[in-house]
Amino acid sequence: MHADHFQPEKIIAAGPSAKVYRGVETMTGRKVLIKALMEEHETVHPLDRERLQLLAPSLMQMRHPQIAGLITLLPREDEFALVSEFMPGKNARSFAAERQAAPNDLRALAVQLMHALLVGEHLRQPHGDPKPSNLIIADHPGGGLFLQVQDWGLSLARQSHPPETLWFRAPELHAGGPPTTQSDLFTAAGSLFCIATNTAPAQGTTVEEVMRDWQGFNASHVLSHLRPDLDPPLRDWMAWLLNLAPQQRPQSVAQALDVLMHSMHMGFHYMPQQAPVMAPGAQTTMLVAAVPTAVAVPVQSGAPKPKPVQPKSGPVRAVATLVEDVPVALAAKASSPSAAPKKSLSRRGAIAVVLNLAALTVIGFFVWPIVSGPAPRMEVSTAVSSDKPAAIATPLATADIPHAATAPSAAPVPVSAVTDGKVH
Secondary structure, three states: OOOOEEEEEEEEEEEEOOOEEEEEEOOOEEEEEEEEEEEEHHOOEEEEEEHHHHHHHHOOOOEEEEEEEEEEEOOOOOOEEEEEEEOOOHHHHHHHHOOOOHHHHHHHHHHHHHHHHHHHHHHHHOOOOHHHHHHHEEEEEOOOOEEEEOOOOOHHHOOOHHHHHHOOHHHHHHOOOEEEEEHHHHHHHHHHHHHHHHHOOOOOOOOOHHHHHOOOOOHHHHHHHHHOOOOHHHHHHHHHOOOOHHHOEEEEEEEEHHHHHOOOOOOOOOOOOOOOOOOOOOOOOOOOOOOOOOOOOOOOOOOOOOOOOOOOOOOOOOOOOOOOOOOOHHHHOOOOOOHHHHHHHHHHHHHHHHHHHHHHHHHHHHHHHHHHHOOOOOEOOOOOOOOOOHHHHHOEEEEEEEOOOOOOOOOOHHHHHHHHHHHH
């Protein structure tokens, strides 16, 4: 697939080994994520391009609403890029810094993350690094939070790992072991801990420093102090996954998910939804679902606030979005050719009404004196205040004229016809 099939629109992140752009597929208009790799001399954590080309066929099989699927590679001499599915949102670290997930939302995110890892378990392809920056969280138009896992398997093409990977990496991987289901569960639980507390369980610049932090870490104890609103079963479940010994963690993602579901309220069922997307075509637009249920769009400060666009039928539910730009589709719709006939039609109708009224007025001016006959002469009182001229004296009301009741056809007397106390 030629590189011209995908065009970058806006840079949204700069990682340790790549620059990340929001782009568009030119043929379909759908939004995509373009990860342009840095050269080896530009970063200390480069990705092996040859290794990525070998991994690409198997990584393209990862398809699930909770997984940002790899679409294609763009291997060129001057630039090497990965193109994957795009979901607008914030990574887990940015999300935790701005919002505190409620207990129910944290449980829902944990269930979604387990279902994503379950796909890798079925295909025998662990993610390898489900750290917070690889988890994208968005408000779903259907309600609640939606989680999507990015960069599946890319850690296998990296020899030197950035600090964030070291903080959330399972101890057996630090010892040189390959990624497994148990290592994915450990990193996933560390990411959930970050979402819940906005802190990392362990930190350091070297493996030794990180492992010293892990040795003194008690997940259940720390969570009971930092998040006392979380129920004990959820805290114990996260502590179970964060056990330093792989054999003391769940032996499979399916087992971890089963225990998590049993600890939740009865009647809860995981219903996979389509990931929220941006409407294709326009560079700046709103967050929508597969079947749009909301169209409310926040705008940047200082920008004009557009009115929500409602569908022709069906209920409308307001949804907060994470799109930064102001939609220009609303203005384009107002100036589209389809709006011109309606405007022309309304002008023609107004002109027709005005012409009809003018014709009726002219006809009435000539016909009325013939039909009604000469009006009876009436004496008008000249008792006007001394400070007002007789020419602007107010005519007497009809009720004060004795024959007004028997002369319904008498025309109203204009003010300008009163002179010298008489009506001419």
